[in-house]
Amino acid sequence: xxxxxxxxxxxxxxxxxxxxxxxxxxxxxxxxxxxxxxxxxxxxxxxxxxxxxxxxxxxxxxxxxxxxxxxxxxxxxxxxxxxxxxxxxxxxxxxxxxxxxxxxxxxxxxxxxxxxxx
Numbered sequence: 001x002x003x004x005x006x007x008x009x010x011x012x013x014x015x016x017x018x019x020x021x022x023x024x025x026x027x028x029x030x031x032x033x034x035x036x037x038x039x040x041x042x043x044x045x046x047x048x049x050x051x052x053x054x055x056x057x058x059x060x061x062x063x064x065x066x067x068x069x070x071x072x073x074x075x076x077x078x079x080x081x082x083x084x085x086x087x088x089x090x091x092x093x094x095x096x097x098x099x100x101x102x103x104x105x106x107x108x109x110x111x112x113x114x115x116x117x118x
Contacts, residue, residue: 002044003046004045004046004047005046005047005048005049006047006048006049006066007049007050007051008048008049008050008051008058008066008110009051009052009053009058010050010051010052010053010058010108010109010110011052011053011056011057011058011108011109012035012052012108013031013035013036013037013038013050013051013052014035015108016038016050016107016108017031017038017040017050019088019107020040020042020048020050021040022086023079023082023083023086023088024042024068025042025043026040026041026042026048027040027041027042028040029041035052036051036052037049037050037051037052038050038051057108057109058108058109058110059109060109060110060111063111064111065104065110065111065112065113066110066111066112066113067112067113067114067115068112068113068114068115069115069116069117070114070115070116071116072116073094073101073116073118075116076094076101076102076103076114076115076116077094079114080093080094080103080114083105088105088107089105089106090103090105091103091104091105091106092104094114097115099117099118100115100116100117100118101115101116101118102114102115102116103115
């Protein structure tokens, strides 16, 4: 069994599409309505569904996050630098987090982890 998709709620679907396509190798394959819902395809046949919150800003429980596992510490640093140079607010630079090297940042109320496990 494998995870087929996940649905995330955001306040701005178009901005989320740009983030995931530009920095995380997703490709938007479908947009419904006026950026109400979008389907993005990633690696390993994984689908990321992005849906607009009808009430504005999305709210996730404390510590809820999604994580991206990269192939090396250098790749983590490169992703951080790319996000930073693209104007994304990424906060603290990558560093040791338990048994990994990585960083967290928040985009549209969604916490995102980028890391490499040594």
